[in-house]
Amino acid sequence: MKRKALVALAGQPNCGKSTVFNMLTGARQHVANYPGVTVEKKSGFFAVDETKIELVDLPGTYSLSSYSLEERVARDFLIHDHPVLAVNVIEAPNLRRSLSLTFQILELEIPTLVVLNMMDMAEKRDMVIDTAALSKKLGAPVVTSTARKSQGREEVAQTIKRMAASQAVPTFRIDYGPLEYAIAQIEERLPRETFYFLPRRWLAIKLLEEDAGAMHMVRENAPDAEQILEMVRGLSAEFRKEHGEIPESYMAFCRHSLAGEIVAACVVSPKDSRYALSDRIDAVVCNKFFGPLILVGVIFLLYYLSIDVGYQLTGPLVNQLLAFKATLSSLLPAPGVIEDPLFRSLGIWFMESMVALLTYIPIFLILFALIAILEDSGYMPRMAFILDKLFRNFGLHGQSTLPLILAGVYMGGCCVPGVMATKGIPDERARLATILIVPMMNCLAKVPLYVVLVAAFFPQDRTLAMFFISTVTLFMALPVAKVLTLTVLRKHDQAPFIMEMPAYHFPTLKVVVGRSIERTWIFVKKIVSIVAAVSVIVFALLQFPGLSDERLAEYGARWNTATQEFRTKIGADNAYQGLLAGDNLDRYVLFADAYRQASMGLSDQSAADKVAAEFADREPAFAPLLKPAAGDKDAAAIRTAMRALDNNRKTIRREMKNEQLNASFLGALGEMLVPVTKYAGFDTKVNISLLAAFAAKESTVSTLGALYTVSDGEKDASLDKRLQTEMVGYTPLHALALMLFMALYPPCLATSIMVQIQTKSTKWMLFSIGYLMFLGITVSSAVFTGASLLGLSGMQAMWTFYGFAVLVTIVLGLYNPQPKPVAILKEKPA
């Protein structure tokens, strides 16, 4: 018979719980969020003989109180989801501390399998654990494993199967000495029929601990809840008077002592030498002088390897994707001479959006692998340790370091993994503040606009201008974080900063590669699908309502004039007049265009010949025109005239596109916004490209490119040259305002979605979009209008603003309204 069993996997942070999870379930796992909270629920399936097991990975917690979200999630699962047993993973070298969680699971009377993990570490230190004795003391089976090397899988799985079948309730009990009387009294008072779903002794203990969750449970279920709680308060006060201690600490102390006794009886451990090496490494890594230097070096290396090297690696991928795109576009309806079919434009737009996102994959794989190395080696907590004080002055947290680095604290990153990485920040207020400022970092997609603007408007001072925009963002983000924590985030929970500094160890290839692939996959799954859907919407906003029939007819007429000119130029006696008569000319224009595109970038002669042969095959009649034979004067004349016609066609298409963008919904919105944005120096065209950038910031440059057309048929000049000549009346000051706006620009669509996922709140997502929009327009207007009034040049305005931002950062960093920066929660959260 097939049996199915629900098994919980519990353990303290850093105990190797996820490696045990992976060891048992292999690749078959499923990640979902617990409803309503930000904590992820990972469940995996595996089978032992005929028993099918669903293993649910609970969040890592030190205990099962209701102080933190993770603890509440773990506890609620154990109580309400009725797992047939709990697998408690313990870091064998840290047995003593780990036992307090084991005790609390056993007190819930859930059959528990204790897995002593990281046995290789324990053995390396000559630690001998008497598992039989430990099992006897706990009244629960104990098995050993080294999940990192997949050792112990079979024994763990078999024991799970055996325990799932037998369902023996644990008999383990801690003697709380003088509190036993109070516990018995309360247990007696709790009606059995009301609290049938959990051990009443456990509830009595938690009530004495003044546990908010337990009190809530009583209020929910018992009609005379207030009397019960009154009685608990009385007993607690009595105990306090007699023993000078609150029950909560007394009971914790009982557990701690018991853990000490058990470890003394079951473990033989020589003097702990595990940390001797770590201590020596920390002496350098956390040193006052070397610490920050090493930190900067590590960050530099991280960017260099992922962005620079990663970018080079994207080359082949981009070519692959472009080739694939070309293949797919050939399946779309054929292009028109001056107007493409709607379905074709949509298809190409959609593919371009996808290609832009997918090219990030190599960069992400490298970035995530490097981050996994930092995490697995134990350096990550050291980074938080070094920077905590600095960040705390701005309402952030030592662990805000990673999200900011990922998002591009200097230049080149991506806000999506940045927001994703805030998950590890235990302090809710600092976590939200970090999520809100992450979009202000310089992600990769902002860089092209910076480059174009700097090249066009600060040609003499490129390096300085790039340095300005790379570093000024941090001096804007830190003050904003501070202001946010003092205002909108004021009431959010803070958590103490007590962080384990695990011993350094050498990262394993398996962990690094596994984690890198897993996280990249999450990115692909969560983001790409949604961006795909929204890119279609943005397309529609840019496309409709479209041009009126009269306008279309006018462009058509212009094309007719151009073709007339062409015919006149080649002369009536041209041998190919007949071939190109009527619609055939349009057909030839498209054919020649397709040929040009197909042979573009082909340096190899044989490949070029192959393409030429293919095209000649397709339209044999046109073949002599593609490559005029020597002496064929008529064909040569057509070639020359064709160049002018092509340029005319390009101009008409650009102008049409331009007019259509201006007439689109987004265009109308861009025009409507001019009264506001004119103070920042933005005109309709800039507005349109900024609005389109919300889908993906990379598109700013391409939209600008579409809007700033080259009117006189000049050959495709590079965009910065075009901007220089076309943005008439634009000054470096305009460019500065635009760059600052881009730096503060609301999170792109993908990031917004990630903000929603991480905060579990659409409200915060909208807030992050709205406040950054407001901030961006305010800052760029202040800089533009202010500098215009003062008559400052672009460079002067740039460095005045820089000085101002640094000054505000210093002042706000020193401003500390609370003398004790950490307001420790005196009240327990509900």
Added chain:
Amino acid sequence: MTLGELGPGCRCRVRRLRARGVLCRRLMDLGFYPGVGVKVLRNAPLRDPVELEIDGYFLSIRRSEAHEVEVESHEA
């Protein structure tokens, strides 16, 4: 005397936890109990937080939180 007042290299024994609520629980979770020996290893480059050795492992704690732990020093 509190743990927050001690400099690198000091050894001490925990006397009492002043903190209540979540901080108290967190401190106990990580092994801060009356009688436990603690060694201050080093300060962060900006003097805060501090790295400690307790019960055989290392952890870091902010100075303001270390002030919530009363200790008696037994060697400087």
